Amino acid sequence: MFGRVTQAILLIGAIGTSTAATATDEWQVKTSPYSVDETVTRLTAAIESAGAKVAAVIDHTDAAAGADLDLAPTTVVIFGNPALGTPLMQENQRMGLDLPLRILVWQEDDDTTRVGYVEPDALASRYDIAEDNKSIVMIEGALRKLTDAAIAE
Numbered sequence: 001m002f003g004r005v006t007q008a009i010l011l012i013g014a015i016g017t018s019t020a021a022t023a024t025d026e027w028q029v030k031t032s033p034y035s036v037d038e039t040v041t042r043l044t045a046a047i048e049s050a051g052a053k054v055a056a057v058i059d060h061t062d063a064a065a066g067a068d069l070d071l072a073p074t075t076v077v078i079f080g081n082p083a084l085g086t087p088l089m090q091e092n093q094r095m096g097l098d099l100p101l102r103i104l105v106w107q108e109d110d111d112t113t114r115v116g117y118v119e120p121d122a123l124a125s126r127y128d129i130a131e132d133n134k135s136i137v138m139i140e141g142a143l144r145k146l147t148d149a150a151i152a153e
Contacts, residue, residue, distance in 0.1 A: 026122035028143070032105070032113040032151040036073035039105050039113055043077055043150035050146060052081040055100050073107040084135045084142070092127040101139065103147065115147050 032039040044054050056078040064071035080100030088095045103117045120140045121131040129136060 026118050027116050028119055028147075029114055029116040030147055030151055032115050033153055034113060034151070036075055036105050036107050036113050039115060039150050040075050040077060042152075043103060043105065043115070043146060044079075046146045046149035047077070047079045050142065052079050052142070054079045072109070073105075073113075075105045077103045077105065079103075081142075084138055087135050088127075088129060088133070091129055091133070095123070095127045095129070098123050098126070101143065103143070105150075115150060117143050117147070 034042065040057065044057065047054055054077065056076075058076040058078070060074040060076065061071045078100050085095075085099040085101075089099065098118070101117070103115060105113065105115050107113055120136045120143065123129075124131045124133060124136045
């Protein structure tokens with residue numbers, strides 16, 4: 001039905017697609033109508049009004065400029081709520097490597113601003129914590145609400 005070259009192209013395409021999907025399966029990515037700076041401002045305000053604490057805002061673009069390198073706007077917001085994170089670390093202390101939580105805000109080549117984070121169920125899997133763990137479920141809801149607030153028009 002298909003020639004060998006066509007089959008090879010389809011196979012390579014399928015492999016490329018499955019590899020790309022695997023690389024992003026753990027991520028939730030949303031598009032923001034705002035600039036990176038405005039999205040970060042809105043995100044940090046949402047975090048603080050939700051009662052969580054912003055631990056740090058890391059401007060990777062500024063750091064790159066300090067090394068005489070160019071990088072499109074890229075910022076990480078690190079934040080947490082010990083009431084949710086501590087029980088997870090009590091269950092598996094290595095979870096502390098991924099806590100406090102992080103949300104990445106970046107500008108793609110087409111000037112689109114993206115907001116992304118690693119899915120809490122992926123973190124649960126990584127640290128052998130049940131995906132239906134109360135803290136995991138609450139963190140998932142919080143990440144969804146916070147990022148939705150940051151990108152709301």
